[in-house]
Amino acid sequence: MAALLGLMSLGMVLRNLIKGLRVRQGSKAFEGIRWWKLILVLCTLVGYGIAFETFGFGICTFLLMVLLLGVIGRKKGWITLAVSLIIAISSYLIFVVLLGAEFPKGFLGI
Amino acid sequence: MLEYVVYGFQVALQPENLLYCFIGVFIGTLVGVLPGIGPIGTMSLLIPVTFRLPPVGAIIMLAGIYYGTQYGGSTTSILVNIPGEASTVITCLDGYQMARKGRAGPALGIAAFGSFIAGTISIVGLIFVAYPLSKAALKFGPPEYFALMCMGLVVLTFLTIGSMYKALMMALLGLLISFVGLDFFTSTPRFNFGFIDLLDGVGIVPLVMGLYGIAEILNNLESSMDREIYETEIKGLLPTLQDWIVAKWAILRGTIIGFFLGVLPGGGAILASFASYAIEKRVSKYPEKFGTGVIEGVAAPESANNAAAQAAFIPLLTLGIPPNVIMGILFGGLLIHNILPGPFLIKDHPDVFWGVVMSMYVGNAMLLVLNLPLIGIWVKVLKVPYYLLFPLILLFCLIGVYSVNNSIFDIYLMILFGMVGYLLPKFGFEPSPLALAYILGPILESSLRQSLSMSRGSFTIFFSRPISLACWLVVVSLLILQMFPHFLKKKISIMNGSKV
16 A cells, blocks of 8 residues: 555656656756766766775775766866876875775775 | 953964864855855865864864855855855846956955954844843743744745745655654654664765755756856955945945844845845935946945854854754754754853854954955966866765765765755755755754653643744744735845845
């Protein structure tokens, strides 16, 4: 019974959501949005969460920066790599070494 | 009273606290200048950092960020027509026009001096109101607290730009989220859907960081990342005598409006700046010139937002009720340090109360120095490209949210609230009622249940006590007012700062 009520509520929510979207097609709320960027950012953040404990803070931060700067920021390869490396190293030094934050070390120990 | 003020200055002027105050106002100005991250995101980001600080220093720093952003936000509004903060949106109208006419210096000057004057008057008001209010609040029992918080939520939803019904829905959703976790009377798990991580409830940091930090970045990324930075020459930061003559009443009116709207639940700096601009336009002899670069159009909202930022501390420090989301974060920050804001704060922790209040005065003086002679530095900060800024903000969000409980689950929660915070405004829903209701939820629930225990289950307890009854009358009046379309139109025009 509860599941049925839940499904019905979900159906109503979806119906209204689609209706709302249709109504707003004339308005500017969803105009010109670069969805791929938003989806990529969200996927990158989820990926960071998934990989954080396995790969450790250092590597994950570096990969996060490469993705955000290179793919979304569309910077040149060497700039992306250099900036990502600088950010990863400096954030490791500030948060782990200086502030003593406890982050997962991953298989490489960083 | 004077001895408390002296004591407050003694606490605030300790080298350690001076440093925290400086860090706070510096970060506040920086965040105010940089569009893309606001005070709410920054404060929630820094909450984990404050765990290791002494309580007075932590709150002085967090408070500094809040009123610092009010100063910093005006710089971008005036120089590049991009509001650094929501509370400085209205400053763009006349501030940028003044800059285009070559009067960027006086605009920045009047914004900083106006903020300083408003801040000073507001602190004096805070000192005189807070002490008697906290004495009166000692007479408050759970029914009064419950009624007061319900009133706060209804006032917040009433003042929200847009539909009140949608705001009420958001407030209810916020309350629901606050109920997740163990019931604090019976220790029964509630709404955790089998997730062990949710037994402690939804944390304030993932919720606020998601709703404001991540959502803000998604909003900025949805369109082009290129920002046009104009080259503006700034000369003569001191307003002329004529400017002062024209702006002095605007500053005073802005301060008074800001002070009273800041104390109101849900009021805060944003509403104060819009309302003061609208009123300034109404009382002006030349309303048609507003928007073309009149100095009152800068002085009034800038004074109002700073006065409101400081007045907002009154309900938090005296009643223990945060009037807006930012005060809610400070409320959380105080609780983390085992300090319960409320009527007992002045008696139990005079160092926190008087130290924080007096640090605001010190902070205002620091901000005056930071914002006028160092304006060139902030203009350079504006040129930091967003493609470099947003990955850093995202990284800080991830690190900040993880370090609270060392929990990956909190990262996922933050992402979820980020998506929610991004989509809600698209459908006309404001996230602020949700966040404030979530913060007030636990106190609201415990007050309700304590009241009902006192009355053995009878709801008449809420209507038989005068303070509680008065609050309910306000709630009913606001809900009835909402039904009149004429009044609604007037409210919308005031919020938009137009047609008044």
